[in-house]
Amino acid sequence: MAQDKPARRPRAEPPKGFRDYFGAEVTERKAMLDKIAEVYHRYGFDPLETSAVETVEALGKFLPDVDRPNEGVFGWQDEDADWLALRYDLTAPLARVAAQYRNDLPSPYRRYAMGPVWRNEKPGPGRFRQFYQCDADTVGSASVAADAEICAMLSDALEVVGIPRGDYVVKVNNRKVLNGVMEVAGVLDPLDPERFSAERGIVLRAIDKIDRLGDDGVRALLGEGRKDESGDFTKGAGLTPDQAEIVMGFISAKRATGAETVARLRELVAGSAMGAEGVQELESIAELLAAQGYGTDRIVLDPGVVRGLGYYTGPVYEAELTFDILDEKGRKRQFGSVAGGGRYDDLVKRFTGQSVPATGVSIGVDRLLAALRAKGRVSADTTGPVVVTVMDRDRMADYMAMVGELRAAGIRAEAYLGNPKNFGNQLKYADKRASPVAVIQGGNEAAAGTVILKDLILGAKIAESATLEEWKDRPAQVEVPRADLVAAVKRMLAQ
Amino acid sequence: MAQDKPARRPRAEPPKGFRDYFGAEVTERKAMLDKIAEVYHRYGFDPLETSAVETVEALGKFLPDVDRPNEGVFGWQDEDADWLALRYDLTAPLARVAAQYRNDLPSPYRRYAMGPVWRNEKPGPGRFRQFYQCDADTVGSASVAADAEICAMLSDALEVVGIPRGDYVVKVNNRKVLNGVMEVAGVLDPLDPERFSAERGIVLRAIDKIDRLGDDGVRALLGEGRKDESGDFTKGAGLTPDQAEIVMGFISAKRATGAETVARLRELVAGSAMGAEGVQELESIAELLAAQGYGTDRIVLDPGVVRGLGYYTGPVYEAELTFDILDEKGRKRQFGSVAGGGRYDDLVKRFTGQSVPATGVSIGVDRLLAALRAKGRVSADTTGPVVVTVMDRDRMADYMAMVGELRAAGIRAEAYLGNPKNFGNQLKYADKRASPVAVIQGGNEAAAGTVILKDLILGAKIAESATLEEWKDRPAQVEVPRADLVAAVKRMLAQ
Numbered sequence: 002m003a004q005d006k007p008a009r010r011p012r013a014e015p016p017k018g019f020r021d022y023f024g025a026e027v028t029e030r031k032a033m034l035d036k037i038a039e040v041y042h043r044y045g046f047d048p049l050e051t052s053a054v055e056t057v058e059a060l061g062k063f064l065p066d067v068d069r070p071n072e073g074v075f076g077w078q079d080e081d082a083d084w085l086a087l088r089y090d091l092t093a094p095l096a097r098v099a100a101q102y103r104n105d106l107p108s109p110y111r112r113y114a115m116g117p118v119w120r121n122e123k124p125g126p127g128r129f130r131q132f133y134q135c136d137a138d139t140v141g142s143a144s145v146a147a148d149a150e151i152c153a154m155l156s157d158a159l160e161v162v163g164i165p166r167g168d169y170v171v172k173v174n175n176r177k178v179l180n181g182v183m184e185v186a187g188v189l190d191p192l193d194p195e196r197f198s199a200e201r202g203i204v205l206r207a208i209d210k211i212d213r214l215g216d217d218g219v220r221a222l223l224g225e226g227r228k229d230e231s232g233d234f235t236k237g238a239g240l241t242p243d244q245a246e247i248v249m250g251f252i253s254a255k256r257a258t259g260a261e262t263v264a265r266l267r268e269l270v271a272g273s274a275m276g277a278e279g280v281q282e283l284e285s286i287a288e289l290l291a292a293q294g295y296g297t298d299r300i301v302l303d304p305g306v307v308r309g310l311g312y313y314t315g316p317v318y319e320a321e322l323t324f325d326i327l328d329e330k331g332r333k334r335q336f337g338s339v340a341g342g343g344r345y346d347d348l349v350k351r352f353t354g355q356s357v358p359a360t361g362v363s364i365g366v367d368r369l370l371a372a373l374r375a376k377g378r379v380s381a382d383t384t385g386p387v388v389v390t391v392m393d394r395d396r397m398a399d400y401m402a403m404v405g406e407l408r409a410a411g412i413r414a415e416a417y418l419g420n421p422k423n424f425g426n427q428l429k430y431a432d433k434r435a436s437p438v439a440v441i442q443g444g445n446e447a448a449a450g451t452v453i454l455k456d457l458i459l460g461a462k463i464a465e466s467a468t469l470e471e472w473k474d475r476p477a478q479v480e481v482p483r484a485d486l487v488a489a490v491k492r493m494l495a496q
Numbered sequence: 497m498a499q500d501k502p503a504r505r506p507r508a509e510p511p512k513g514f515r516d517y518f519g520a521e522v523t524e525r526k527a528m529l530d531k532i533a534e535v536y537h538r539y540g541f542d543p544l545e546t547s548a549v550e551t552v553e554a555l556g557k558f559l560p561d562v563d564r565p566n567e568g569v570f571g572w573q574d575e576d577a578d579w580l581a582l583r584y585d586l587t588a589p590l591a592r593v594a595a596q597y598r599n600d601l602p603s604p605y606r607r608y609a610m611g612p613v614w615r616n617e618k619p620g621p622g623r624f625r626q627f628y629q630c631d632a633d634t635v636g637s638a639s640v641a642a643d644a645e646i647c648a649m650l651s652d653a654l655e656v657v658g659i660p661r662g663d664y665v666v667k668v669n670n671r672k673v674l675n676g677v678m679e680v681a682g683v684l685d686p687l688d689p690e691r692f693s694a695e696r697g698i699v700l701r702a703i704d705k706i707d708r709l710g711d712d713g714v715r716a717l718l719g720e721g722r723k724d725e726s727g728d729f730t731k732g733a734g735l736t737p738d739q740a741e742i743v744m745g746f747i748s749a750k751r752a753t754g755a756e757t758v759a760r761l762r763e764l765v766a767g768s769a770m771g772a773e774g775v776q777e778l779e780s781i782a783e784l785l786a787a788q789g790y791g792t793d794r795i796v797l798d799p800g801v802v803r804g805l806g807y808y809t810g811p812v813y814e815a816e817l818t819f820d821i822l823d824e825k826g827r828k829r830q831f832g833s834v835a836g837g838g839r840y841d842d843l844v845k846r847f848t849g850q851s852v853p854a855t856g857v858s859i860g861v862d863r864l865l866a867a868l869r870a871k872g873r874v875s876a877d878t879t880g881p882v883v884v885t886v887m888d889r890d891r892m893a894d895y896m897a898m899v900g901e902l903r904a905a906g907i908r909a910e911a912y913l914g915n916p917k918n919f920g921n922q923l924k925y926a927d928k929r930a931s932p933v934a935v936i937q938g939g940n941e942a943a944a945g946t947v948i949l950k951d952l953i954l955g956a957k958i959a960e961s962a963t964l965e966e967w968k969d970r971p972a973q974v975e976v977p978r979a980d981l982v983a984a985v986k987r988m989l990a991q
Contacts, residue, residue: 011553013595013847016580019547021593027543043903045881045910045929048522052514052626053548053582053612054570058506075549075580077572079616085511085570087548098516100508107928109913117548121574131547142913146892150913153900285892292893293900352508386540397641397780398787405648405788408538415540418604418637418645433602434540 018124019131029379030370033162034115034135037364040158041113041137044150049112051094053119057084059097061351075121075130087119091136092348092361099140099359100352109142115366138361140348145282148173148316148344148360149289155320155340155362156299162369163378168324169339172303174317175283176310176343178266181276182251186244191275203238205311208252219252220245254304259287262302282316313343318362326375336372340364385435387414387490390428391421392443399447403440403486410487412494431457438493440486451480456493513619514626524874525865528657529610529630532859535653536608536632539645544607546589548614552579554592556846570616570625582614586631587843587856594635594854595847604637610861633856635843640777643668643811643839643855644784650815650835650857651794657864658873663819664834667798669812670778671805671838673761676771677746681739686770698733700806703747714747715740749799754782757797777811808838813857821870831867835859880930882909882985885923886916887938894942898935898981905982907989926952933988935981946975951988 015021022030038048057063062071069084070076076086088094091114099110115135124130137154139147152171159169183189183204188197207222214222221227223245226237240248250269256262263284270276283302290300306319322336342362349357373379387407389400400416407414417427431439439455446452459477481489510516517525533543552558557566558579565571571581583589586609594605610630619625632649634642647666654664678684678699683692702717709717716722718740721732735743745764751757758779765771778797785795801814817831837857844852868874882902884895895911902909912922926934936948955972976984 010847010849011556012551013554013592013844014551015547015554015592016549016551016574016578017576019549021547021597022543022545024542024544027545031543043906043908045908047519048517048526049519050517050522052510052516054511054514054614054626056507056509056511059508059510061506075572075574077570079511079570081512083511097508097510107925111910119549131549139913143915144892144913146896146911147913149896150899150911157903289893289896292897294897294904349508352505354505397639398784401641401644401784402787402789404645408652409789411538413538413540415606416641416645418634418639418642420638430602 016130018122018129020129025379025383028383029374030133030366032380033370033373034133034366036161037135037158038113038115040154040161044111044137044154044157046111046113046137046154049095049098049114050116051088051091051098051114053087053117054085055088055094055097057086059352060086060088060093062086062089073121075119089120090118091116091134091363092138095136095138095140095361096348097352099357100349103349103353103357106140108140109147110140111137112140113137133366135364135366136361138359140359141357142360143346143358145285145316146289148282148318149286149293151342151360151362152286152300152318153290153293153295155318155342155364156295158364159320159339159369163373163376163380164322166298168376169299169320169322171300171318171320172306173283173286173300174302174304174306174310175279175315176313176317177275177279177282177315178270178304179251179279179310181270181273181279182247184273184276185270186240186247188238188240188244191273200238200240202311203236204240204248207238208248208307209311211252211305211307216249220249223248251304252307255302259284259297259302262304263287266304279315286316308338309341309343312345314346315344316360317341317343320364322372324376326372336375338365339369339372383435384413384437385431387412387438387440387494388427388431388434388436389414389416389440390424390431391417392424392441393447394421396442396447399442403442403452406487407490410491412487412490438490440490442483446480446483450483452483452486453478453480454489454493456496459496511625513617513624515624520874520878523878524869525628525861527874528865528868529628529861531656532630532653533608533610535649535656539606539632539649539652541606541608541632541649544590544593544609545611546583546586546593546609548582548612549580550583550589550592552581554847555581555583555588557581557584568616570614584615585613586611586629586858587633590631590633590635590856591843592847594852595844598844598848598852601635603635604642605635606632607635608632628861630859630861631856633854635854636852637855638841638853640780640811641784643777643813644781644788646837646855646857647781647795647813648785648788648790650813650837650859651790653859654815654834654864658868658871659817661793663871664794664815664817666795666813666815667801668778668781668795669797669799669801669805670774671808671810671812672770672774672777673765673799674746674774674805676765676768676774677742679768679771680765681735681742683733683735683739686768695733695735697806698731699735699743702733703743703802704806706747706800706802711744715744718743746799747802750797754779754792754797757799758782761799774810781811803833804836804838807840809841810839811855812836812838815859817867819871821867831870833860834864834867878930879908879932880926882907882933882935882989883922883926883929883931884909884911884935885919885926886912887919887936888942889916891937891942894937898937898947901982902985905986907982907985933985935985937978941975945978947978947981948973948975949984949988951991954991 057070057076062074074086074089076084079085117131118134119131156171188200190196207219211219222237223240224237226235228234254265256265266280309317319338320340321338325333326336328334344360346358347356348359389403391400404414404416437458441453456477552565552571557569565579565581569581569584571579574580612626613629614626651666683695685691702714706714717732718735719732721730723729749760751760761775804812814833815835816833820828821831823829839855841853843854884898886895899909899911932953934950951972
């Protein structure tokens with residue numbers, strides 16, 4: 002008989018850039034997000050869960066003059082010819098919801114959202130095309146009290162998940178101050194906002210590169226331009242050295258106290274109304290935070306925070322972890338940023354035509370989780386189940402009864418449900434499950450009305466240290482009456 | 497100056513068939529899933545979170561002879577020409593993971609998964625294109641102890657979320673018994689498994705319609721066929737009345753006790769080896785469950801459970817809620833099924849060529865949540881925050897200090913962050929937020945060092961009943977020293 006040629010088998014792998022999360026990876030993240038959600042709840046924020054799919058139109062991810070969605074999103078055309086796409090962040094869906102339900106939601110509307118987002122980008126090491134975000138935003142409040150509140154909440158959230166005070170700092174800056182600085186430096190004309198916009202773009206991009214290029218590199222980009230190591234030339238903003246010094250002065254305006262920083266900024270933006278407004282906002286935020294007991298050990302004014310200044314319209318904030326970790330090459334480096342946010346005052350304008358002020362923060366879930374792991378601060382129960390082994394497959398009901406008793410007593414437990422023939426496989430299974438205790442009842446024990454409990458944690462320790470001496474007072478294996486099973490397992494687990 | 501013609505504004509709505517979940521909708525579902533996860537954990541199941549996106553190849557959703565994915569999934573072609581799609585259930589990703597990690601995972605592998613799945617189907621009332629599933633499966637165990645365990649776990653899960661014993665029943669059936677019945681009825685030949693497959697398909701579809709068509713309708717479909725009300729004729733399986741009676745006897749084989757049901761089934765499948773095997777499996781499941789204390793008040797053998805019999809290969813189980821609810825027309829009806837599952841022994845065969853036995857259950861998250869709501873059993877804290885109102889916008893720091901103290905004491909609280917000019921709006925906001933207490937401090941109170949607390953819950957009750965008399969001992973508004981703010985709010989919340 003001719004054999005059918007088998008069809009090619011599908012590859013058992015996820016698409017490139019996607020991954021699976023097993024066991025503790027899931028529960029550790031969940032434990033962290035649950036704690037953050039408690040803080041958000043206490044601050045009056047309500048959860049919002051939008052669907053993963055939005056219309057491309059609502060996301061605003063259309064290429065101009067092209068009828069396909071922008072790169073960067075996973076999109077497809079549905080049967081009604083509408084383009085749909087997976088959300089790439091949690092802010093775009095919030096904007097849609099804030100517009101759609103503007104007459105029903107409380108105003109201001111405080112909401113938090115936690116969930117995956119998708120980016121159609123080249124995956125790389127540690128860079129995935131699906132990852133979690135954890136956002137909190139206040140929509141409809143123009144008050145800097147809303148910004149201050151989010152900074153305080155971010156500080157509380159970091160402490161509650163296990164980052165001790167002193168190991169993090171929330172830094173606050175303000176886009177309006179930078180605008181004031183640019184006005185003073187001569188690249189912003191309040192009477193003609195469009196003028197110099199190319200130069201301002203270069204200034205924004207230049208200061209955003211301060212960490213990589215250092216002061217001299219940024220100075221070059223503020224001036225005529227900069228030739229990089231490969232010889233490529235990047236055109237600069239064309240500021241004179243004096244003008245450039247004003248911008249550089251902004252980045253390095255941080256002083257020992259908030260009051261001194263404010264005084265320094267006020268000097269820098271002297272003569273700019275918008276700059277003065279920005280400094281006033283920073284001062285208010287510091288005052289509001291001080292009134293709630295948040296001192297500079299937790300939240301500081303720092304004009305050196307430049308990330309996002311091009312996007313946000315007022316206060317900008319960023320949480321940095323200040324402890325050292327070892328990088329992949331074994332070098333010490335600061336852990337760095339785990340959260341950032343700020344004020345963006347045109348959240349729903351695309352939909353409604355009306356400006357609605359909003360401010361919010363996004364926590365980088367994977368980075369924060371990595372930080373907690375680096376500090377040994379993850380909290381998830383990784384203990385495996387008690388494994389009831391199967392010596393006699395005809396007495397499965399007896400073994401399941403043991404498991405049932407253990408579970409009813411709140412103990413994580415299971416019977417070995419593979420082929421019980423090879424007992425060694427059962428112990429290997431218990432080992433793979435990180436099982437703390439194996440329960441064994443063969444024919445002799447059944448006849449005697451007993452069970453054997455094997456302390457697998459102790460057993461592993463004995464195997465490691467090889468000196469049985471130190472463990473001699475604690476038997477790695479005990480035989481107890483069947484009726485004492487639950488109590489004896491509890492004793493062993495408590496050791 | 498000519499005005500620019502504004503671009504058409506995007507519609508502020510989700511795609512058709514998708515929806516948003518607000519506040520308590522999110523927390524109630526989360527609370528339910530957290531409780532279920534605790535039960536699954538105690539049973540030794542580990543969480544698994546796969547990504548939303550799979551290759552269409554891994555999902556197995558290709559149309560035959562067509563290079564586009566099947567309808568029913570949301571799919572798109574990525575830049576490498578691979579077809580990707582959103583998962584339509586949690587079983588297909590499990591199959592991929594079980595194949596991919598077959599050398600690393602413990603075997604048997606118990607896993608649970610909770611999360612959204614997507615169906616590209618016509619949306620309808622209450623039918624959405626993204627919804628939650630909550631699955632638990634055991635991969636790699638051929639033992640019916642694995643099936644029994646999942647039935648017990650399902651029973652525990654239902655009780656732990658708030659369905660009292662007696663208000664639900666887990667029903668167990670077995671596909672092999674049906675095969676035995678079909679063998680006896682003459683539409684299955686063990687020596688030639690392909691023979692009569694068309695007839696068996698008709699039999700399976702017929703008994704699946706028992707709820708809608710009743711005994712006579714099914715009998716007609718088992719025989720020559722059936723003409724429906726519109727006059728359309730559906731061809732039947734062509735069984736003689738005697739053969740049809742055997743199949744009908746299977747559906748109605750449930751007796752007062754499990755032992756009697758087993759005896760009745762054994763009669764029906766007399767002469768069929770596969771039928772006898774199925775009956776034996778049902779008997780073993782009943783015995784294993786009884787050994788763990790799960791009696792027929794929780795789990796029963798019921799050959800009337802026909803859903804999924806065409807898909808599963810051995811034991812089949814279904815959880816039904818037995819209490820009445822009122823349907824949309826005000827008629828009493830039983831709530832019905834909230835979970836179902838069974839054994840499917842070819843989970844990873846598509847990937848590896850090897851048969852791997854598996855059994856699992858899927859809880860219909862939205863249906864179970866609806867049931868809990870109908871019974872008033874949802875548990876989520878829906879109390880809004882204490883709202884500190886703003887009488888004097890220059891003293892924002894004072895109000896934020898109050899909020900900070902309340903939050904530090906674990907009380908959900910917020911300041912009003914909208915425009916404070918209209919005080920009525922602030923109280924309307926507090927009402928919309930379901931706030932229990934409003935805190936008020938105007939200039940007089942500030943000078944006197946006091947705050948006013950308004951009991952909004954009591955206020956609402958007084959407004960409803962209109963007889964102030966019954967509330968006269970409990971003032972709806974008190975003035976307390978500023979220093980007593982937290983203690984006084986706590987007292988008011990405790991009332």
